[in-house]
Amino acid sequence: MTMQFKKSLMTATLVTIGGFAAISSANAESPVTSSFGVSMDVESICTIDAAPVDVVLAATEAGKATTAVTATTDLILNCSKGSVAVIGLTPASTGNLDGTGTMLGGDDTLEEVAYKLTSGSASGTAWGTTDTVSTAAFENYATAITTPIYLTVTDAADVTPGAYSDTINVSVAY
Template structure:
């Protein structure tokens, strides 16, 4: 009988423990949260660099402002960004957008030119007179900016090839 009483007591204690555990598990679920954050950095990339400009051949001493060519710089920048584009001819490191095509005797003869935007007849475009793009609607929509190169003197030099390099800076 003692054994049955002990077994009955152990059974009730065990059932009571399960009931207590069940009621603890049946309580309202708890909740928690955590934050998520990310820094989106501003970006501006050259989608397509300008293609090299090949000015039309001209006879020595007869070049005019009609000797002009156009290329374009295509950028993709962060939404809302406005890119400021500066151009610097390597021949002069001029900040006003004027440069020289070098060639001729000993590569020291010069043919003057200027860089402009919008049209060949516009104001010179350098780094002291940079060109600003419109605000970018989104990164995927590129903005193309025209670059004109126009000869500004008579090219009264020794016949042959003349060239220069234009350095581009983009701030955003």
């Protein structure tokens, strides 16, 4: 019996200690709270949604091309909300910052047909990198802004018949 009594006493002691632990945790502050912050940097972007398609000017007779030969293409941009895109155009043939260039062709591709780039209309001010064109402020990224680019021949094109071409480099700052 002594062994049975010691075993019962030990069990009672463990139950009592466990009860004190339960009472002790029940008296603790409940619930326990905490907090943490959250942050994110949203970067400004501007993308060319649709690059201008190649401009193919109407065929003209030698010596008769003047401002009557004009074509357009569109530059379509998507930029961050509130951004204003500043667009510069530079003809590769001349590197001119004023938007005037030359299409090369004819004998040994050394003959030139002069042209100018404009916005708004074919008779507008030359549009290059010195005189840039700015878009309106973007309302949101999902709404694209289309900017027309006009290319107009500015001389008589009194050159050897054949194909003439150039490349226009586009820069967009925002």
